[in-house]
Amino acid sequence: MKIKSVEAFQLPMGAGEATSPRCAFVRIETEDGRFGLGEASPMQGGVASLGIIARDMAPYLVGKDVLDHTILLDTLFHKCVKLGPEGATTAALAALDIALWDLKGKLLGQPVHKLLGGAWTTSLPCYTSIGNNSGRTVDEVLRVVERRVAKEKPAAVKIRWDGDRTKQDVDLAGDIAKAKAVRKLLGDDFVIGFDANNGYSIGGAIRVGRALEDLGYMWFEEPVQHYNVRAMGEVAQRLDITVSAGEQTYTLQGLRELIDAGVRMVQPDIVKMGGITGLMKCSALAHAHGVELVPHQTQPTVGHLANIHVLSTIMHLAKPVELADNWERGSPVFVNPSEPNNGRFELPTAPGLGVQFDAVELEKRKIVIKF
Template sequence: MSVSAKIKSVEAFQVSWAPGDPPGRRTALVRVTTEDGVVGWGEASPMQGGMHSLGIVERDIAPSLVGADAFDQAVLHDRMFHKNIKLGPEGALTGALAAVDIALWDIKGKVLGLPVYKLLGGAWRTEVPFYASIGGNAGRTVDETVRAVEARLTKERPAAVKIRWDGDRTKLDADINGDIAKARAVRKLVGDDYPLGFDANNGYSVGGAIRVGRALEELGYSWFEEPVQHYDVRGMGEVAQRLDITVSAAEQTYTVQALVDMINAGVRMVQPDIVKMGGITGLMQCAAICFAHGVELVPHQTQPTIGNVANLHVLATIMHLTKPAEFADASGRMDVGFKSVPKPVDGKFVIPGGPGLGIEVDEAEIQKRR
């Protein structure tokens, strides 16, 4: 029996969830429709609303997809990547590929009546614990940071917490003593045994990172994320090799070759993002690389709807899942666009078992917000 799903149309657009949403609060979506009326949904990186990736989809990718078979997803992925590689292979292009790739996997699952994780080889688990990713702490006082963590603990009961800094990346080592004080106060709040992560968002020099990392080791933090600028691969590796705490990076890594460079530098926990790193296909390639190198794969993921559920399908298939999944935006502001989307319960997400991604999009609400 021959199975195919010829692509009829590819739409790329922003969704604004509230009037006056600035670009960074908007979502970048791709809607792929087959000749038989099957619809697949994908999402691109939200940086500046994803307009850079959506433009590439609309101008450079969509025309060549019409008439292609969605089941040729891997061939299409490589063809689109290399056809457009002179646009710059990292960031905008891989985000565009991610949105299209996720949509094609969604179509494949819907046509076959299977969840994506089945198409990827099956699930080691259908429930995934999550950590609350709490940003903006560079601009908070110690007490404000503690209150922000306390609120998420009370509301969501996550399996772990990561405190993020989101500071000015042009100013390194801006407040090391204050940063350590916030880390210490959060540890006091949650107790000695609760898992904690610390995301510097590229905020330190190598020396500053080592100083903060030593403090985090004493406080029992589980991982130290992106302590130095992401493009300083040697510096990231030096920090990772000089500290005992697990140093993580690669949220801003967009190709498998760059991921290997980060691993070779000495980083032993990597965090590529499914909506930045080529989608489900890209993240599965990362999983194989991590398995081969004995490195922890803990994907970065801040988008609570399509990006999150696509990420969960991949995490279901990973044998050695060492850390919870990231959950950053707990506001529920995007729920209006979805009739069903996984919500956190008792510190975990249940992965949808329906066809494709297993979520139902409210197309009328999405159209109103385009």
């Protein structure tokens, strides 16, 4: 089956179209009118990735066979490698890869997880990921945690800092106080993670990490700047708590470097790390090295569905699936797939990804990227 067209577009996500953040999508359509949807990293609205797709990748794909999936994307990777193998190019390839899997599933009449070898589970627990806590008081942190847990009934909670990445160790004592308060609120047995969002020096990370160990936190995410792999590894090796990283890693080689440095929980993101194909490779790499794979995933629609199809195929799934802030923003275009049901995500059984959306609303809102 030949590819007829490749369309790259942005969508304002949420009810307030003018002020909503924009997410980045791609639609690949075949000669018989069937199509697949993919999603790229939304950083800066994904405009860089969408531009690469529209200018450098779409013309090459038109007329090619959909089932030559791997050859097509490996060719495009090397065709565009001088743009940089990490970042916008890899996110563009992730969107195309997800769209091709969605399309392939529709052509073959099977859900993506079946094409990947089958699902160990069709019901995946979620963890609630709560951001922007660096600017909150202790009481404000507790109120938002309590509200989200009551609404979403998650299997675990992650509190994120989302602070100013140009500053380090801004309020170590205050951060520890918030971590203590959340532990007291949720109880001794509740699973909790702590995401520093690159906010500490090595020394600051060690201090906070020791406190988190005493409090029984399960993991400590990106304590230092993600690009300083040596520092991330040093923190990981000096602490007993599991240190995680990888959401800002775009290649398999980069992920291997984190593992080699000592990181024992890796968190690549499907809309950055080569899509479904890329995340399956990450799963194999993590399994080979005996580390946990717990993907980062904050997009509530296409990226989310692609992510849970992959995670359903992993035999020893270590942690719940991320449910980030503002997951409701998929409405009104998408029949929101990231709404948890009693703390769990149900795996779609329709062909492809199982994306459901309002076609009229999508056409009205989309902003097509052209060259």
